[in-house]
Amino acid sequence: MLVILGWFALFPPQDPAPVEPTSTETTAQGIATAPNAEVATGVPTVDGEPADSRTAALGKTDRIQIKTSRVEGSLSLIGGRFDDLRLLDYNVELNDPSEKVTLLSPAGGPNAYYALYGWAPAGGLDFADVPGANTPWEVESGDVLTTESPVTLMWDNGKGLIFRRTIAIDDDYMFSIRQGVENTTDADVRVQPYGIVAREGEPETIGFYILHEGVVRASDGEIQEIDYDDMPDLDADGSEGGNVDKIKVADNGWIGFTDKYWMTTLVPAPGSPFTSVAKYTPSNDVYQTDMRQPTMTIAAGTTAETMSSMFAGAKEWATIKKYQDDQGVEQFVDSIDWGMFFFLTKPIFQVLHWLNAQIGNMGWSIIGLTLVIKAILFPLAYKSYSSMARMKELQPEMEKLKERAGDDRQKMQQEMMKLYKEKKVNPAAGCLPILLQIPIFFSLYKVIFVTIELRHAPFFGWIEDLSAPDPTSILNLFGLLPWSAPDPASFFAIFSIGVFPILMGVTMWLQQKLNPAPTDKTQAQIFAWMPWVFMFMLGQFASGLVVYWVANNTITFIQQYSIMRLQGVKPDIFGNILSGFKRKKAQEK
Known part of the structure; x- marks a missing residue:
C-alpha cells in the first residue's frame, strides 16, 4: 500500500478532461416493415448539422410533438414512427439535469432505435395499397400528443381504402394505438396489422453475464430472452431475408427490447392471438421484434379496427406491476431480469x-x-x-x-x-x-x-x-x-x-x-x-x-x-x- 501511495504521489492521475459531445457514425438505414415489405431509404443532409447527426435525422420530416410530465419527444409523419423519446425523470449523469436519457432515436442518425405500425397486404392487395415505413401520414386531429389529447393520423391510398391511426399516452410510459381501415370499395379486402420495434446496428451493452440485454418476450406464460449476440444465429428464413424466430401466441404475450433500465415493448390487447417474431437482418444489420396480428377481412362499405399498446420507458417495478395488475399485461414484472434466484430476488x-x-x-x-x-x-x-x-x-x-x-x-x-x-x-x-x-x-x-x-x-x-x-x-x-x-x-x-x-x-x-x-x-x-x-x-x-x-x-x-x-x-x-x-x-x- 505504501508503494502504491508513493507511486501516486510521484505520478498522480490527471483529472479527466471534459468531453465534448460528438456525433457517432451513421448506422445502416432501413428496415423491412413486414414480411416482404419495402425498405426505408437514406437521410438527406440538413444545413448546419452533420448529415448523420440525430438533429439532422429529426429535421428531415414533419413531426407531432409528444409532451407529458414524464416523457417528451416527437412522432414522425413519415411512416408514423415513434423515433424520438426522452425520459424526463432520468438524467444521463448524476446531478446533471442538462441531458435526459434518450430512449428512441430516428433512422439516419446515431443509435437508431424506433417503433412503427402498419398493415401487410393480403389477397389481391400489394404493398403500394397499404401504409408502410415511408408512408406520408396526415394529421386528422390533434396537434400535440399529451395525456389529455390523443392524435389521429390518416392516409388515403387513393383506391378506396382509408387508414387511420389514433395514438394516446397515459401518465407513465404506455402508448395506446388504435388502427382502423375504412373500406369504401365494393369488394372485401384482407390486411394484416403489425407493429415493429427495430434497432439499427448492435447497441452498446454493459456485457455483464448476470444481466440480460436484448429481446425479451412473454408467450402464453413463458418468458424468453435472446441476447443480441445470439440473434444472428436464429434460424435463417429466406422468405424474409434474415434470421427469424417465430412463436404463435394464443392468448397473452408481449415482445420487445430491454436494456438494463429501459425497455420498448409491443403489447397486443390481452386475450388476443398474435405471432411473436425476433428477427435479425444481416444485409442492413437490423435487430427487430415484430407483433404480427391475425389477418383481418374488411367487408365492402365497412370499417374494422384493432387495438394494441406500446410500452416505452423505464422499468420501474411499481409502474410495470400496475400494467400487469390493472391492464392484464401478464408477467410484465418479469421483464426485469430477476435471475435464477428469482424466488429470492x-x-x-x-x-x-x-x-x-x-x-x-x-x-x-x-x-x-x-x-x-x-x-x-x-x-x-x-x-x-x-x-x-x-x-x-x-x-x-x-x-x-x-x-x-x-x-x-x-x-x-x-x-x-x-x-x-x-x-x-x-x-x-x-x-x-x-x-x-x-x-x-x-x-x-x-x-x-x-x-x-x-x-x-x-x-x-x-x-x-x-x-x-x-x-x-x-x-x-x-x-x-x-x-x-x-x-x-x-x-x-x-x-x-x-x-x-x-x-x-x-x-x-x-x-x-x-x-x-x-x-x-x-x-x-x-x-x-x-x-x-x-x-x-x-x-x-x-x-x-x-x-x-x-x-x-x-x-x-x-x-x-x-x-x-x-x-x-x-x-x-x-x-x-x-x-x-x-x-x-x-x-x-
Missing part, C-alpha cells in the same frame, strides 16, 4: 421497495432489509452461535490435544472428533448461517444491479449513488491529498477502495475474533487474510451492496457476542487480537 426487492416507501432513503432501507433478514435467520443463528460458544470453551482442551498429537494429524483428528462427541458439539453448525447468506447475498447483488430504483439513489454524505462504487479512495486519503482517484478502468482501481469497503473489512475481521481459531496453521492463515481479500474484491462493487455487508457484519457481531455471553462465554476480543499479533511474531522468529 422478487421478495427481497418488494421488501426493499416497501421499506423505501416508509423511510424515503434507499441506504437506510438496505440496513432495514438487513435487520429483517437477520430476524428471519435468528433461530438458526442462535443455534449456530451457541454451538460456537461451546467450541470457544473447548479451545484450551484443543490446544492440549494439539500438543499431545504433535505432527500426527490423523491422531489429532481422531481426538478432536472424540472430544466433540463427548461434549455434544457440532463443529459444522456455524456453517449453516453462512451458507444461507450466500444466495441472499447474490440475490441482493442482483436486485441492486438490475433495478432502476437503486440508480442514482443517495444514502448520505459522499454516497450519492448506491448503484455505483464508493467514490472515496484511500489512494488520495479520501480527498485530503491533491490528486484524483485512478480511473475505474485502470489497474490501480482495485486498490482504490473507499470508506465502506474498509469498514466491511474491519467488521468482518472483528467478527472473526469472536470465533475459535482453526487449529490448522494453513486454515488459520486463510481465515486471517479473508477479510482483507474481500475488502479489495468488493471495493468496486455497488456501494449499496457494501452497505448491506457492513450492516450484516455489525448485526452478526452484536448477535454472536450477546448469545455467547448468554451461554456463559465472555469473548476476549482484544485479547484475541493481541494473541494473533503475538503468534505472528513468534512465527516470524
Whole structure:
C-alpha cells in the first residue's frame, strides 16, 4: 500500500478532461416493415448539422410533438414512427439535469432505435395499397400528443381504402394505438396489422453475464430472452431475408427490447392471438421484434379496427406491476431480469421497495432489509452461535490435544472428533448461517444491479449513488491529498477502495475474533487474510451492496457476542487480537 501511495504521489492521475459531445457514425438505414415489405431509404443532409447527426435525422420530416410530465419527444409523419423519446425523470449523469436519457432515436442518425405500425397486404392487395415505413401520414386531429389529447393520423391510398391511426399516452410510459381501415370499395379486402420495434446496428451493452440485454418476450406464460449476440444465429428464413424466430401466441404475450433500465415493448390487447417474431437482418444489420396480428377481412362499405399498446420507458417495478395488475399485461414484472434466484430476488426487492416507501432513503432501507433478514435467520443463528460458544470453551482442551498429537494429524483428528462427541458439539453448525447468506447475498447483488430504483439513489454524505462504487479512495486519503482517484478502468482501481469497503473489512475481521481459531496453521492463515481479500474484491462493487455487508457484519457481531455471553462465554476480543499479533511474531522468529 505504501508503494502504491508513493507511486501516486510521484505520478498522480490527471483529472479527466471534459468531453465534448460528438456525433457517432451513421448506422445502416432501413428496415423491412413486414414480411416482404419495402425498405426505408437514406437521410438527406440538413444545413448546419452533420448529415448523420440525430438533429439532422429529426429535421428531415414533419413531426407531432409528444409532451407529458414524464416523457417528451416527437412522432414522425413519415411512416408514423415513434423515433424520438426522452425520459424526463432520468438524467444521463448524476446531478446533471442538462441531458435526459434518450430512449428512441430516428433512422439516419446515431443509435437508431424506433417503433412503427402498419398493415401487410393480403389477397389481391400489394404493398403500394397499404401504409408502410415511408408512408406520408396526415394529421386528422390533434396537434400535440399529451395525456389529455390523443392524435389521429390518416392516409388515403387513393383506391378506396382509408387508414387511420389514433395514438394516446397515459401518465407513465404506455402508448395506446388504435388502427382502423375504412373500406369504401365494393369488394372485401384482407390486411394484416403489425407493429415493429427495430434497432439499427448492435447497441452498446454493459456485457455483464448476470444481466440480460436484448429481446425479451412473454408467450402464453413463458418468458424468453435472446441476447443480441445470439440473434444472428436464429434460424435463417429466406422468405424474409434474415434470421427469424417465430412463436404463435394464443392468448397473452408481449415482445420487445430491454436494456438494463429501459425497455420498448409491443403489447397486443390481452386475450388476443398474435405471432411473436425476433428477427435479425444481416444485409442492413437490423435487430427487430415484430407483433404480427391475425389477418383481418374488411367487408365492402365497412370499417374494422384493432387495438394494441406500446410500452416505452423505464422499468420501474411499481409502474410495470400496475400494467400487469390493472391492464392484464401478464408477467410484465418479469421483464426485469430477476435471475435464477428469482424466488429470492422478487421478495427481497418488494421488501426493499416497501421499506423505501416508509423511510424515503434507499441506504437506510438496505440496513432495514438487513435487520429483517437477520430476524428471519435468528433461530438458526442462535443455534449456530451457541454451538460456537461451546467450541470457544473447548479451545484450551484443543490446544492440549494439539500438543499431545504433535505432527500426527490423523491422531489429532481422531481426538478432536472424540472430544466433540463427548461434549455434544457440532463443529459444522456455524456453517449453516453462512451458507444461507450466500444466495441472499447474490440475490441482493442482483436486485441492486438490475433495478432502476437503486440508480442514482443517495444514502448520505459522499454516497450519492448506491448503484455505483464508493467514490472515496484511500489512494488520495479520501480527498485530503491533491490528486484524483485512478480511473475505474485502470489497474490501480482495485486498490482504490473507499470508506465502506474498509469498514466491511474491519467488521468482518472483528467478527472473526469472536470465533475459535482453526487449529490448522494453513486454515488459520486463510481465515486471517479473508477479510482483507474481500475488502479489495468488493471495493468496486455497488456501494449499496457494501452497505448491506457492513450492516450484516455489525448485526452478526452484536448477535454472536450477546448469545455467547448468554451461554456463559465472555469473548476476549482484544485479547484475541493481541494473541494473533503475538503468534505472528513468534512465527516470524
